[in-house]
Amino acid sequence: MLYIRQILVLLVGLYTVRVVLNTLGVEDYGIYNVVGGIVSFFSFLSGSMASATQRFFSFSLAKENAEEELKKIFSVNILIYGAIALLALLLLESAGLWFVYHRLNVPADRFYAALWVFHASCFAFFITILSAPLNAIIIAHEDMRVYAYVSIFEVFLKLAIVYVLLVLPYDKLKVYGCLTLFSTLAVGVIYYIHCFRSYPACRIRKFYYNRKMAGSILGFTGWTLFGQVSTVARQEAVTILLNQMFNPVTVAARSIALNICNQVSIFSNSFNTSLYPPIIKSYSRGDKNEMFRFVFKGSKITFLLFWIFALPMFMEMEVLLNLWLKNPPPEAVLFTRLGLIEVLIMSISLPIATAARAPGRMKMYELILGAIQFLIFFLDWLALYLGYPAYSIYIVAASVNVLMFLVRLYLVQILTGLDFSAFIRQVMLPILLVVLLSAGSSYFIADLFPGGLGGAFLSGIVCVGSAFLFMWLIGWNKEERLQFKTFIVSKIPKRRS
Numbered sequence: 001m002l003y004i005r006q007i008l009v010l011l012v013g014l015y016t017v018r019v020v021l022n023t024l025g026v027e028d029y030g031i032y033n034v035v036g037g038i039v040s041f042f043s044f045l046s047g048s049m050a051s052a053t054q055r056f057f058s059f060s061l062a063k064e065n066a067e068e069e070l071k072k073i074f075s076v077n078i079l080i081y082g083a084i085a086l087l088a089l090l091l092l093e094s095a096g097l098w099f100v101y102h103r104l105n106v107p108a109d110r111f112y113a114a115l116w117v118f119h120a121s122c123f124a125f126f127i128t129i130l131s132a133p134l135n136a137i138i139i140a141h142e143d144m145r146v147y148a149y150v151s152i153f154e155v156f157l158k159l160a161i162v163y164v165l166l167v168l169p170y171d172k173l174k175v176y177g178c179l180t181l182f183s184t185l186a187v188g189v190i191y192y193i194h195c196f197r198s199y200p201a202c203r204i205r206k207f208y209y210n211r212k213m214a215g216s217i218l219g220f221t222g223w224t225l226f227g228q229v230s231t232v233a234r235q236e237a238v239t240i241l242l243n244q245m246f247n248p249v250t251v252a253a254r255s256i257a258l259n260i261c262n263q264v265s266i267f268s269n270s271f272n273t274s275l276y277p278p279i280i281k282s283y284s285r286g287d288k289n290e291m292f293r294f295v296f297k298g299s300k301i302t303f304l305l306f307w308i309f310a311l312p313m314f315m316e317m318e319v320l321l322n323l324w325l326k327n328p329p330p331e332a333v334l335f336t337r338l339g340l341i342e343v344l345i346m347s348i349s350l351p352i353a354t355a356a357r358a359p360g361r362m363k364m365y366e367l368i369l370g371a372i373q374f375l376i377f378f379l380d381w382l383a384l385y386l387g388y389p390a391y392s393i394y395i396v397a398a399s400v401n402v403l404m405f406l407v408r409l410y411l412v413q414i415l416t417g418l419d420f421s422a423f424i425r426q427v428m429l430p431i432l433l434v435v436l437l438s439a440g441s442s443y444f445i446a447d448l449f450p451g452g453l454g455g456a457f458l459s460g461i462v463c464v465g466s467a468f469l470f471m472w473l474i475g476w477n478k479e480e481r482l483q484f485k486t487f488i489v490s491k492i493p494k495r496r497s
Contacts, residue, residue, distance in 0.1 A: 030248030
């Protein structure tokens, strides 16, 4: 169900971006994304709490008195989330609104439409914060089927939004902001109904509050919060920076690149979501060897899942964007290719970051990595201030991401005992060989095909086949190939005698 969800989210996500871009126009699309970026800048509030919540839920489920412990943790989290939701709304409608009025680069005739989008995004974000613990408890129970079902419903809701956007005669930018708010509210209600019916811990009749437990959660969250702020700064603040130094068309090109990279990375992110509970639970039981096995295999598979889709897109990006968007912004092709490289580097680190949260000692980890992530923003500002082109922000991000990966791996070795050299040997070397061999062979073979859509289709087949071939021969070891064969055989229907 997760893979069905991923394919639907990818296809619908790409389709809706095309329709929304053509309906709103490049300028309004850029306005929507930069205004939404201001709200997304505050996503560290929900993001930091969500990672903390998942960690505490999964940790408690591995204990003997799991249900009672889970009920207490859920109650404390609901109280904390409520306070954070109100704080977020207050910050957005004060500091965020001031920024929109005094600093945002928006054409005068579209300013009030941008205000509509801002207020709708604020309330959508408010609902997202309140829904986060419900999402976390579903993942902690490893109830991925429900998680996939709700995501599929959300996908069809986005399709409905696109249709309504086309037929309503009102200001398209205002309508799109309001419909997005409605979609967020509908998904939040579904999560609430499911969790209330399925998990006894969510049926709170009297709120439980424990100062020590709240302090533990907030202490974990405090440093995670710093890491989330730096993560948002590396993405949303850079979008706002481009808005200040370039025109809305350049912002639209970056928004398209971010959207494509986010849609393709769904495959690796969803796989890592399913890894989160077993990694935390194995650490909670004291079984570090099992945790390391999950991290090693998870990092390798997370990257390779992304690479299978990233390689053909990287090779034929110009054809794909022209087919998809008809008239993409001039810089969109280069931005998207460079964005894919950045996300590929980050994908290897997803299971490692999960392992870092298992011990609950986040101060050193988040302080060091957060400082490095802030460095991306300041280096981007310096590069643009010195007159370098807009694409230089991706060169900076990719370079710093390599440094972050090495630092993250070293810190996790200190926190959990994970073997740095073994990870490089068993994960990184096979990945590098797969990338070099599949990319090199695909480039030379694809160069033989004619241009146009037909040649791009043949090139895509070669890229996917080459990536899978070298993944099978080099990326996977003997045990992993045997597990894959066993899995495929188990899915083949047996003939009745």
